[in-house]
Amino acid sequence: MEEDNKNKHIHLTRRSFFSTMGMGAATVVASNNLAAWASEENKVMDPTEPTKITLKINGQTHRILVEPRWSLLFVLREHLGLSAAKTGCERGECGACTVLIDNVPRYACMTLAVEAQGTEIVTLEGLMKGEELGHVQQAFLEQDAFQCGYCTPGQIMAADGLLRSNPKPTDGEIRKGMSGNLCRCGAYHNIFQAVNRAVELKGGG
């Protein structure tokens, strides 16, 4: 057990470092706005006064102060340190910010954080099983389904969402299911292969 803890410290990654810093930042915001914590039941959110909301992300409950105009993407990345979902077009046209909301892929940039209350959110970080990659992640790695990698977290979430509702999609269903995500490097062929490989890994093939 002690050995495990030691390893965890040694394996502190750039991502987990930023992730920790992000959580710290959220706490600081919280302590500076004590009044807002009291008004949890207040349904009218003032634009200038951050209001406390509760988000369930990757199985964990996060209580956080937000402005009504903040997108879910902004909250994930800038306040919770969950940086897998990427900021691309910020207008629902590229898919880099794709996350699962109640098991279906959606654009986190086009979703207000306040609107995501009461839902189950899954980000790429939530697909990990400890240090192990999830099936779709593993499939993308095996099939070399990326070049620069910027769109990859969104592609993986779209694929994961597709396979949750349709564990054995046809070629056409894969193309349609993945059509909300752009890849500027043009890795589409390998992305398509990766989704097929993910079907096998998930045991649906």
Next chain:
Amino acid sequence: MLPNFTYVCASSEKEAIKHLASDGARIHAGGTDLLGCLRDHVFTARKIVSISKLDSLHGIRKTAEGGLRVGALATITEVARNPIIRDRYHVLAQAASEVASPQLRNQGTIGGNICQKPRCWYYRGEFHCLRKGGDQCFAAGGENQFHCIFGGDMCYIVHPSDTSPALLSLGASVQISGKRGSRTVLMEHFHIPPGQDVQKETILEPDEIVTAILLPPASPAMKSSYRKVRARQSWDFALAGTALAIQFSGATVEKARVVFSGVAPVPWRSKEVEKTITGKRLDANLAAKAAEAAVKGAEAMEKNAYKIPLLRGIVEEELIAIAKL
């Protein structure tokens, strides 16, 4: 970052209507069009009134009359996948499955889809056009390759919705609630052409919300289909398209509703095509005649003349295809 606004999550229709009556209030259902408009500064919102948590607006269920009630908050994905819609109102399922991208279909609602703001790039861009209270249409003498060939009148937008033409072809109506109570309006009267009011797309008053779409009972003799042609197969809006709902008796057309998308500021019902095919045997010859009738009265602008042969081709192909269904 979006501009600032006050946010209210309504817990009843009444509460939503009360908040919507206040100055500068905007409604949030799925939020996909709203957030895009706010980000592009198409309009401002002092207050966002969210109706997304109203249970009464969710769900798709059969009506006592044998039709279907589609709650305004049914997502486009729910509409596309609903077994009854796929079976009896095929044109609607097909249109819904071709809207935008999977992610947007998972979030966007049927109520929001019929209330979309136009996609004209001058309207969405930094142009103070007629529709935004200015004094000119920039598309008229500008980049008008995606604009209308029917119904242009000072403003030349096309209606961006795929589900609206499908709903109109099915004879659907829209249930609306507001300060003065509820009303039900035929889909055909829901959208407003620019000649009637250049700044409004629908008959909705600021305090009104769409609560449901009502579909009349579907006759087993009805066949329906939707065809959308666009530059790319995802995200894109129709360059031209057609919704068909036709009742056959053998090969003969008994009743027909034909509605175009992507070619007019409102979903465009073509009574010319309907007249051409009603009471006749639908074969390749008749389809060709109907396709000619489809583009009668079409007026091309400088850069959208391609839409006329495109629409003609779509109508001909789709009529031939539906006869074989």
